[in-house]
Amino acid sequence: MAIFRAETKSLSRGQGHNLAAAISYRAGIKLTDNNKLNPKARSYDYTKKTDVVHREILLPKNLSEQLEASDIELDFQSIADLVEIGETTKRGKMKHSARLAREWVLCGVPELTRAENIELFEQFAQQQSEEQGVLSMVFVHDPTAGDDMATTKAVAEGKKMGSPDPRNIHAHILLLTRKLDVSSDSLLSLGEKSDSELSNDERTRPVVPKKLVGTIDPETGKKIQQGRGLCSNSEWLKNTRKQWADILNERLEQKGVQPVTHKSYKDLGLTFKPTKHLGKNASIAERMGVQTEIGKYNESVNRYNHNQLEQTANSGITSSQQQIARSQRWIDAISNGDEYIQRKTDDTDQQERSFNSRIAEQRPNPYEQQLKTSADNRKQRATELDERTIIFDRASERADRNARYRKPRINGIIGEVDRLTWKTALLFSNRSNLPNYTDRQKEILEQFATENSLVTGDFREDIRVARAFFSDGDNHQSHKHIVKLINNPETEEQNYSKTLKFEAESSLNEFTRDSVGDSPKTSDTANESVSIAPRGRRRP
Template identity: 60%
Template structure:
């Protein structure tokens, strides 16, 4: 049976984490930290980790379009070093407590294939990248793929496990957006997920806690879509409390404590004397064993609670059976009396049936004008009830199909929205690059675009700001529709120039034809004097 897991963690320098080390461990690779401000920068080699089934970078569509136009390709080591080198103070010093990224640990479904699990992980990472506008990295670990290895503190991972069904993913999402300045990538603003509740309120965003619930539900929906294709039971992101289950939580031990418990569960019993002397702080393993025993106690209590809940239903059924048995006994005790009552009732029934039969025979002898009408009315009501039931079934099936189609088409709709945003961003980039010598615009077209930029306040003096202002302007559907001729000029200047040349040629020929008609129809008359000319009034003012 599939399980649900989404655990959100932080990768931060305050916890002695290093993003280069974290990415290298999750990718099973050898990366070098090139941050000159970090005195501990070194090479992190995790090539012995062989359980990595998949790793990739997922970009938001807007950034992907910018990098494609700039001819920039990113790799995992480059992204990690970019963050490590960019997290500095205004004075150029290294931030010692900077949060570098957030990590989502997702449990896959062992009932599905590795490819299906990877596709689900990719869909979740793409949603986070688009929603927050940041770079996401996906690392899929499958115990069937190879062996895991221990991670140091800087690698920031303690999810090692020995279960071959434990296929899982680490989705690392950067805390800051990446901004393209010229041909260089730099760290930009923090994503909305890293803002405080106060800052989110100013942006009319929901609280972080409510937002995280939505993220958990997103992963449950993605996982259930994969499970539904194989008719497998769905998972839920809801807690025991939300499901109405009174189950107590245990204490998380961690991998080291779990290994210690498995190695020697009798350690607490062997050190009772030290525990009675109050020296538990010196015997940290004893605390670990006690936590494990506490968890076992809670598990037993939860099991008892579930059994009692099930037994309560059985007890209720037994009580009903006992009550029924008492009624049976009472009936058996008064069997003679009941039998007499039955014989009397049968006799009365035979008498009544005889009278009814006589009445029926008398009614059958004379026809009833309302009998056929009543029968027709009853048949019509029965037919309408049958039709209503059939329509209800059809409506329910249509509703289910519509709901499934909506779930399956949601990614396509998001893709269309992303394509519109990509075209808008492309238009903004081409428009902001109109002054470049490498642009394909003619001088006439450049003059048109420059006048348009000045008229609509799209000139700020900064290239990056020009892109932002222009993107905002063309994102407005009314602006895009009103100035669609400008949009066509920006994206296809060659076609616009050809159309302009054809139009200019046509207007020139029209003017020539009009001039020729005026000369032929209104030739000027001259006087007898050689140097004198007589002007003729326009055609509309001539006298007949």
């Protein structure tokens, strides 16, 4: 059965990490830390690792095009040098608190082939590269390809070691924490941090115009700081885990394998306890027959979870998987107002239990065959209902996925509207002091402010009242000409001048036409004066 695992952590110097060492171990290659500022810089050789079956560098589309245009090729050594040497302070010293990369550990699916698992790992990594705008590296480990150096170590010590779990195909995905910049002279350097590495406050702060950054917010009295207008870090983490679950389930559906979920036991309403990850050292010790504290804890948790399964089975449910599926269907049915399907499913289950109890009593019944046929028909209808429920669940998942993809765009639009409203309120409240407006425009704005009660005598209060006024969609729609005048006074003045010029020319043309129409004309064929009536009064 497929399982779900998507863990993430930061590789930082503060935790003693080194990117050259991290890449070397995960790729099974030899790399050297060439950072001259690091007194502990050395070479790392993991070429004896035999479980590495795939290693690859992935780039976002725009960065790939820039590197190709600049004829720059990247390998693992150049990436390690770029980060280890480039992460310095403003004074050129080694930055001991630098975050070097973000790692995602993903568990593969034993029901899929190695090539299929690698394809899914790369799909997730490419998706993260595009969203974050950073370089990513994919390293796939498969125990069926060979054991790591732990076996060699055990043989050297004269100890026997158990075989690794052949189902444990997994991937280590490293994403750089900074974007890469390509200069005009084809030099590569570290750029700004990716969105995933920002603080929660910086992520969630709204986007404001550059001219407002550093000014005082009239509502809070604090300096306005630039933000990204993104979701919180915890919500981003849940969404990213769900992205991996969606990628897996799309392939598992094609293979007819039960889907996985990114939700926790608590979110699913289960009382199961999670086990702890063994890690490298504890895993080696367990395989050598030495029980560790983590191993003891996991055994106790497994016993507890097994007891929970037995209690569930004794209560009349034969499988925890059926309980999870039924509970999820019930939640989905209620939340989507589809109570009819759930009621029919419960009625069918009740009829099945009634039929089974009658069969168990073994009483002679002349209608036994009819009851059996009826029960078979009910089972068939229940199966059809389950199939419809599965189709409904998949449609809900697709709708949720589409909504999640649209959410960043909607948030961006909302942030842009809020930014424009804030800008309009500031310009309108400061209309008397800005040289952009002519006397005529200032008079128009002053009259508009008086008519709509937007003058309070206090500048901060004026901003608050104006912001509330222009935030109203009806006000914004009915006073479009005022909004355009506030934000683009030059354009409004040009349009006004054109209007005056057009009206002057129209008046002149009308005057000329009337004058010409009233004057006498001389005939070319006769030597006499012919009076022509004005056009407006000419007879037909």
